[in-house]
Amino acid sequence: METLSNLESFVRSAESSSFSAAARRLALTPAAVSRNVAQLERNLGVRLFQRTTRGLTLTEAGERFLNSVGAGLDGIQGAIAEVTAKAGEPAGVLKLSMAPGFGRRHVLPLMPAFMARYPALTLDINVENRRVDLVAGGFDAAIGGGFELAPGVVARELMPAHGVVVASPAYMKGRKAPVTPADLADLDAIVMRSPQSGRAKAWEMRNRAGDGMSAPLRPSVFLNDPDAIRTAALMGMGVAMLVMTDLGTHLESGELQRVLPDWYLDIGAISLYFTSQKLMPAKTRAFVDFMTQAFREQKMAERYSAL
Template sequence: MARSFDPVQLGSIELFCKAAELGSFTAAAEALGVTPAAVSRSIARLEQRLGVRLFVRTTRSIRLTEDGALYRAECQQALEQIAEAERAITGRQTTPTGLLRISVPTTYAHHRLLPLLPAFAQAYPGVALELNIGNRNVDLVDDGYDLVIRLGEPQDSRLIARKLEDATLGLFAAPAYLAERGHPQVLADLAGHDCIQFILPSTGRPLPWLLRDAQHRVVDHAFQSRQRVHEDVLGVVTWARAGGGICQIYHFIAEEAVRRGELVEVLPQLAGATRPFSILYPQNRHLSARVRAFVDFVVEAVELVNIDTESTGSRL
């Protein structure tokens, strides 16, 4: 089949990426064992073939143009995939190495993932970890992440999802608040309490509480509140610990505060509803050894944590 594109100059692309990384043709030449003139000629050929300028050149420095920055991002990913494919074929991928970029929500980062990372780092010293911790849903493919951990059922057909757990939810309040306002005994009692809402960043609307009714069915409990938290869901926990009212949060987040006596679970008969957390990665990308190692490690570690929790006979 005849080619419909110009031959890809992998050597020139590698020189271009190295020059962009180091900010210098001379430094790139030294790093790759060629002359600065060879680097300059290779990049000039790339610019001629693409019909765009990749660098703005001065007598003292170079910097990427907007087109150059875009081209570098795509080329760097392509070179890494080629290197990974070669390592996999030659058997050099038995030891995971390289940078792993991960996006994870605040709740799961602080109370699940971060406590696991020292053990992962010890097991895989060749892997560097870079975490984006926040509640904004990044675009895994377009933003260049290797993995994301997300709440809810994944809808993106480009991604493969492995469920980490179905995290159970409960209602919690500080002992001082309950001493002053009383313990709610049934669902209707919540109308007389300060219930702290979390506003979803994606919709700007309150996140309904998930509760189990008398028939053990999961129902949405929607309510109006004068106390709301935006962006950081952990804010509802801190507010509740300070005596501000009742919050709904995952048992795995509240457990330490409960052990310390800072929170008490209320209406436990309504608890038990769950929301899923999953780890996702692109289905059309070569699965590197470091991605595979991280996914397997986290899935197994979270499973062990949950088994240990169940063996104690309590969620808390």
């Protein structure tokens, strides 16, 4: 009979293609995970992984074995997690990832109340403008948009991510206000480069009626950070596309104004990302439930909709 630790080491290594990533998730050393997998291979009499300097690749036998045991292991661990969650207070280190601007403005202000409710938790927050690999990075949860749903990762939508075109009143003074996205070709544009192509990210906009139109851009400034783009817009350097949640109070104060109030960019959704609910530890469940309730009570989806 195989031990649960051997099977768990194999499944988590297969999911992340790395003994080191599996070790971080299991709170073991990479050597211990490697030994567990090697023992499992000896006991089964087959090689489950091809090991190279670039990582792990499942053999044909390994793929068949993963398909056979993966769901069963999730069920066993789900039962253990459920009993453990009900037996005690959420505790330990909760490792989170979030974008800098969104995290500072909308997540961190909620954390004092969260910590007061769960004093046995320690927060380890990673703030950066990139989409992390939850499994390989050992994260319990992430907040953002556009994450790839790798095996074992699920998403819970918190609010829509709508981009709007804004400019300072000083910049628009004396200029003809555009009526459609096509008119933006006459204005200076503050744009973000695509990290993949290096080109300016296109603005594919739609209106309240659902009509779509591409905005031709005349870039005058290239920046790679939303906060820097907002600052450039406040300084009157041109029109900018910003997500509603990155605008802060600048629309209400009049420091920035919507240039095409009937048009917006549908970027997708801002969501909570976490590993499979069957395996969710009490600390992650507490965070997911707390954030979902807080965003609902604060009507974040309605407040930051461009419609």
